[in-house]
Structure formats: C-alpha cells, structure tokens
Amino acid sequence: MTGRVLRPEGPQPAAPGLIRLGTRRSRLAVAQSTQVAQEIAKATGADVALVTVTTEGDISRTPLSQLGGTGVFVSALREALLAGDCDIAVHSLKDLPTAPCPGISLGAVPLRADPRDAWCARDGMTLAEMPPGSRVGTGSPRRAAQILSRRPDLVIEDIRGNVDTRLARVGVDLDAVILAAAGLERVDRTEAITERFALDVAPSAPGQGALAIEVRSEDLDEVLLSRALQALDHAETRSAAAAERELLAALEAGCAAPVGATASVADGWLALRATVYQADGQSQLESVMGVAWNGSSDSEGIARNLGNKVARDLLERGAAQLADLGPRGERS
Incomplete structure (x- = not known):
C-alpha cells in the first residue's frame, strides 16, 4: 500500500509509521521534496509529512558570492534535523558543503536530473544569436565566467530570487538569465528554455541536478528510514x-x-x-x-x-x- 504525502501546518510530532521530511520553503524546494516524498511513500507504505524550514539563503538578498558559501541554504535544515524536528532533510546537492557535519550522514543520492545549465532568453534567442551588449542575469561566478569566455561582448548582471522572479525579468530589464535545467523541469517551466548548454562546453556546478538526502547518523539503521534511503539511492x-x-x-x-x-x-x-x-x-x-x-x-x-x-x-x-x-x- 502506498502511503500519503502530507503538508501539515506547523511542526509535526514524531509518530510510528510517519516519516517527517524537512525542506526549504521555496517553490522549487517543495516541488523536488514532494517528488522524494512520493517515492518514499510508494516504496515504504509510510505516510510522509513535509516540514518546511526557512534558511538564511531564502531571506537574504545579498549576492550568493558574498553571503558566506554553500551552507546558507543548508544550516537551518540541518539544525531542524539534529533537533528532531524532522527525520530526513532534502537538499539540492550543489548547496551541500563538502565538509562533514557531525551527527549527520548522507543517506541517499537519488537518480540525477538533467545537470545542464539552461539559457532562457527573450525572443527565443540562443547565446550565439544575442546582440552585443545584451544583459544576462546570473548569481553564479562560474556561469558568468563561462558566458564571458564565449561572448565577452555581453554584460553580466548579478541577480537573486526564485525561478519565477528571475524569469519575469527576461524581456523587461534583462535579455536572458541562466538557470539549472533540472530546476526548471521540477517546477514545469521548461517552456522558458531557449538553449541547454552542452556539458563539454559549460560543465555545471558540482552536484547540479542531483539531490542529497541527509539523516541523523544514529538513525541510519532505523528500519523504516533504512528502507526509504535504499529505495532512493542511485x-x-x-x-x-x-x-x-x-x-x-x-x-x-x-x-x-x-x-x-x-x-x-x-x-x-x-x-x-x-x-x-x-x-x-x-x-x-x-x-x-x-x-x-x-x-x-x-x-x-x-x-x-x-x-x-x-x-x-x-x-x-x-x-x-x-x-x-x-x-x-x-x-x-
């Protein structure tokens, strides 16, 4: 029997047969966490409750390159996990710091989605078709360098915000933005993509397109969680x-x-x-x-x-x- 995916308001107490899944509040984070929750519910028959957490990266408007590293999207979720407010936490793998976190283990890495970067431009233009001086929005120094290596005549603008916010600026004050193809797929916005960059030309951020499922180290052998992690891991x-x-x-x-x-x-x-x-x-x-x-x-x-x-x-x-x-x- 397939379990249910629950979206309760407020904290959810631990209960037998229930797995509490911690996620950021953004539309993309909830979408990808819901997919994980559905897989867990199908594989284990357990009910899965989404527990939303606000991270520093969600509320700060400071450019990511100045905000303090990958942990800005991760720390609050890890704190909730260690505090027992959730049983597992779902992250975008590219947001996960490489240093180990005491008390927390990487329980599963599910099958990766498209790891490529997506070019989203006005009038359906590809990168090669953009007029000189076109304004391109990205918060990633890697993406900025890759674009400038191919089109040094373009102007890079630092941007923040969720997927919809960034896409809304195309054709207004920006001519194009660059986003992860996987994220656009997860929120059903692939119609905005005008080009997907080949990985041998524009290798993506380490971990892009993949998810990380973290669990308290002491719970790795817990029967229900172990079944869930084994079903997810690729x-x-x-x-x-x-x-x-x-x-x-x-x-x-x-x-x-x-x-x-x-x-x-x-x-x-x-x-x-x-x-x-x-x-x-x-x-x-x-x-x-x-x-x-x-x-x-x-x-x-x-x-x-x-x-x-x-x-x-x-x-x-x-x-x-x-x-x-x-x-x-x-x-x-």
Missing part, C-alpha cells in the same frame, strides 16, 4: 557526485568559485571533466580523467580518489592562482 549518481564534490573540496573551493565539474558513469567507466575559470572568462584550465567503475562497495572511495587526482592536476597547473582559490572558498 549508485551511479552517488559516485559521480562523490567525484565532483571531492574535486571541490581538494580545490578548497565553494559556491563562489568559478569551477565547473561533471562526472558520469557509462560502460563500467567513471569519467570526470573539470574546468577552473578566471573570473572574466578570458582564461581557463581543464582536466579530464577516468577510472574503472563496477558499483562495488568501494565505488565511492574510488570516485573520491578520482576527484582528488583531477584537483591535484589542476592545482599543479596553476588553478589556485587563476581563479583565486584557497581556504576562504569553502566558508561553511
């Missing part, structure tokens, strides 16, 4: 994410760093492509490596080793100086 996506995140950690870079990385598993091979950009996009370093992958118990360790190896290659070739990387990159 081995290939988990290994790809591990490679990308280890690269980010080894580079000592956070969300403010212009770093793109995309890993994938195919035909028993895990490949990782990573690019570090100069902020103005006029210079970049790329590294591509791979390793045999068979889904064994040590696959995640193999993936992390690959990420570390690619990072060392980039650092040896001057990536830290090129992109001003260092200990202040990961602030959370």
Whole structure:
C-alpha cells in the first residue's frame, strides 16, 4: 500500500509509521521534496509529512558570492534535523558543503536530473544569436565566467530570487538569465528554455541536478528510514557526485568559485571533466580523467580518489592562482 504525502501546518510530532521530511520553503524546494516524498511513500507504505524550514539563503538578498558559501541554504535544515524536528532533510546537492557535519550522514543520492545549465532568453534567442551588449542575469561566478569566455561582448548582471522572479525579468530589464535545467523541469517551466548548454562546453556546478538526502547518523539503521534511503539511492549518481564534490573540496573551493565539474558513469567507466575559470572568462584550465567503475562497495572511495587526482592536476597547473582559490572558498 502506498502511503500519503502530507503538508501539515506547523511542526509535526514524531509518530510510528510517519516519516517527517524537512525542506526549504521555496517553490522549487517543495516541488523536488514532494517528488522524494512520493517515492518514499510508494516504496515504504509510510505516510510522509513535509516540514518546511526557512534558511538564511531564502531571506537574504545579498549576492550568493558574498553571503558566506554553500551552507546558507543548508544550516537551518540541518539544525531542524539534529533537533528532531524532522527525520530526513532534502537538499539540492550543489548547496551541500563538502565538509562533514557531525551527527549527520548522507543517506541517499537519488537518480540525477538533467545537470545542464539552461539559457532562457527573450525572443527565443540562443547565446550565439544575442546582440552585443545584451544583459544576462546570473548569481553564479562560474556561469558568468563561462558566458564571458564565449561572448565577452555581453554584460553580466548579478541577480537573486526564485525561478519565477528571475524569469519575469527576461524581456523587461534583462535579455536572458541562466538557470539549472533540472530546476526548471521540477517546477514545469521548461517552456522558458531557449538553449541547454552542452556539458563539454559549460560543465555545471558540482552536484547540479542531483539531490542529497541527509539523516541523523544514529538513525541510519532505523528500519523504516533504512528502507526509504535504499529505495532512493542511485549508485551511479552517488559516485559521480562523490567525484565532483571531492574535486571541490581538494580545490578548497565553494559556491563562489568559478569551477565547473561533471562526472558520469557509462560502460563500467567513471569519467570526470573539470574546468577552473578566471573570473572574466578570458582564461581557463581543464582536466579530464577516468577510472574503472563496477558499483562495488568501494565505488565511492574510488570516485573520491578520482576527484582528488583531477584537483591535484589542476592545482599543479596553476588553478589556485587563476581563479583565486584557497581556504576562504569553502566558508561553511
């Protein structure tokens, strides 16, 4: 029997046969958390209640590159999890700090959605068709550098806000915005996409398109939660994410760093492509490596080793100086 997905008002007390799922309040976060809740309810037969939490990243209008790193979208959810206000928490994996969090474990990484960046422009134009001087909105230094590397004649504007807010500015005070294709798919706004950037041209943020399901470490073996996590976890996506995140950690870079990385598993091979950009996009370093992958118990360790190896290659070739990387990159 499939359980129900509940959206109660206010905190929900723990109860037998109920899994409380913590999520941010944004439309996108609730949409992707609802999808996770539906999968859990189907796999376990348990009722799943969404517990919404407001994070610093949701209420601050400060540019993300200045706000303090990836943890601005994560910390409040983790606090709710540790306080027992929810049983699991759903994050966009690209928002998750690479440093471990005491008392919390990464319980599952579901099958990844489209990891590409989406170009959303007025009049259905592609990047190549944009007139010189067109104004492009993004809050990502990586996306800004990638656009400037291909079209240095465009003007980058820093923007914040949810998906609908950003799209509403296209054709008003902006000519285009760049968003994650996965996010647009999850909120049914794919009609706004005029181009999806190829990953070999514009590698995405580490973890983009994937979700992270966190759980209290002490609850990993709890029967109902264990069944839910096993149903959600996707081995290939988990290994790809591990490679990308280890690269980010080894580079000592956070969300403010212009770093793109995309890993994938195919035909028993895990490949990782990573690019570090100069902020103005006029210079970049790329590294591509791979390793045999068979889904064994040590696959995640193999993936992390690959990420570390690619990072060392980039650092040896001057990536830290090129992109001003260092200990202040990961602030959370």
